[in-house]
Amino acid sequence: MSVPELIRIVSRDSPMALAQVERVRAELAALYPGVRTAVVPVKTTGDKWMGDLSQVEGKGAFTKEVDAALLAGEADLAVHCVKDVPADRPLPAGTTFAAFLKRDDIRDALVHPGGLTLDELPAGTRIGTSSVRRVAQLAATHPELECVPFRGNANRRLAKLAAGEADALLLAVSGLERIDRRDVISEVLSPETMMPPIGAGILALQCREGDTELIDAVSGLGDPDTHREATAERMFLHVLQGHCNSPIAGYARVDRGGELSLRACVFTPDGKTRLNAHEWAGRLDPATLGTSVAVALLRQGAREIIDGIPH
Numbered sequence: 001m002s003v004p005e006l007i008r009i010v011s012r013d014s015p016m017a018l019a020q021v022e023r024v025r026a027e028l029a030a031l032y033p034g035v036r037t038a039v040v041p042v043k044t045t046g047d048k049w050m051g052d053l054s055q056v057e058g059k060g061a062f063t064k065e066v067d068a069a070l071l072a073g074e075a076d077l078a079v080h081c082v083k084d085v086p087a088d089r090p091l092p093a094g095t096t097f098a099a100f101l102k103r104d105d106i107r108d109a110l111v112h113p114g115g116l117t118l119d120e121l122p123a124g125t126r127i128g129t130s131s132v133r134r135v136a137q138l139a140a141t142h143p144e145l146e147c148v149p150f151r152g153n154a155n156r157r158l159a160k161l162a163a164g165e166a167d168a169l170l171l172a173v174s175g176l177e178r179i180d181r182r183d184v185i186s187e188v189l190s191p192e193t194m195m196p197p198i199g200a201g202i203l204a205l206q207c208r209e210g211d212t213e214l215i216d217a218v219s220g221l222g223d224p225d226t227h228r229e230a231t232a233e234r235m236f237l238h239v240l241q242g243h244c245n246s247p248i249a250g251y252a253r254v255d256r257g258g259e260l261s262l263r264a265c266v267f268t269p270d271g272k273t274r275l276n277a278h279e280w281a282g283r284l285d286p287a288t289l290g291t292s293v294a295v296a297l298l299r300q301g302a303r304e305i306i307d308g309i310p311h
C-alpha cells in the first residue's frame with residue numbers, strides 16, 4: 001500500500017477534537033510506520049457562537065470550516081464526530097467518508113459534583129444542557145429537574161459547572177474519555193434512560209473524493225461493524241429530515257452474531273409524546289434498514305411532530 005508522504009489533518013481546535021486527531025495519528029502511525037502527519041486546527045462557527053445553535057445560518061456549525069479547509073486543499077484529511085455532521089443532506093460535494101473508526105461508548109453520563117445519580121437529584125436541580133434530545137427525555141422521566149441552556153466545548157462546560165452556572169451536566173461518556181475526564185462522571189446512563197444521538201461515539205475520516213491514494217490508505221483504519229451502524233443511523237436521519245431543534249435519538253447495534261438492528265425515537269420537546277421503532281436488518285442492507293425505521297416513525301406521525309417544532 002502506498003501512503004502519501006505527509007498527511008495534513010484538519011479538525012476543530014477544542015481539546016476533545018485535538019484528542020481525536022491524536023487517536024487518528026496514532027492509528028495511522030501503527031498501520032504505516034514512518035508516515036508523517038501535521039495538524040491543522042480551525043475554529044468553527046459552533047465554537048465561536050455561544051447562543052442558540054438554531055440561530056446559526058444553515059447546518060454544520062461544527063463542520064463547515066473544517067470542510068472548507070479540506071476542499072481548499074489546506075489539509076488532506078478531516079476528523080469529524082459523526083454526531084456533528086449533518087445527515088439531512090449529502091456530504092459537501094467533492095468529499096467522501098474514507099473510514100469510520102471503531103465506535104466508542106455511545107452513552108451519556110451525568111456529571112454531578114456531589115456524586116448523586118439522576119434519580120437521587122433533588123427537585124429543582126439545574127441541569128446544564130442545550131440539547132433538545134436531552135431536554136425532552138429528562139422532561140419525560142424527571143420533570144422535577146430544571147434544564148438551563150449550556151453551550152461551549154466539554155472543558156468549558158465543566159468549568160461553568162464548577163463556577164456554579166448549573167448544578168449538574170449531561171455529557172457524552174466518549175467525549176469525557178477523550179479529554180481524560182471520566183473521573184467527573186457520577187452516573188453512566190443506559191441508552192434506555194437517555195437514548196443517545198445518531199452517530200454517538202463515532203469518528204469519521206473525510207477526504208477529497210479524488211484523493212484515491214489517501215482514501216485507500218486511511219480506509220485501513222475503518223471498522224466494518226461501525227461502518228454498518230453509522231450507515232444505518234445516518235440514512236435514518238436523512239429520510240426523517242430533522243432540523244437542529246428536533247429531539248431525535250437512536251442507535252444501531254451489530255450484535256455478537258453479526259446481526260444489525262436499529263432503534264430510534266422522536267420526541268415532542270416536552271417529552272410527553274415519544275414515538276419508538278426498533279427493527280432488525282435481516283436481509284436488508286444498513287441504509288435500507290435506516291430507511292425502514294424512519295418510515296416506521298413517519299407512519300406514527302414523526303413528520304407532524306418535527307414540523308410542528310419552531311426552528
Ligand SMILES: NCc1[nH]cc(CCC(=O)O)c1CC(=O)O
Pocket residue numbers: 081082083084154170171172174175199200201202203
Ligand atoms: N456537540 C458536541 C459533541 N460532539 C460530539 C460529542 C461527544 C462525542 C461523540 O459522540 O463523538 C460532543 C459532546 C457531548 O455531546 O457531550
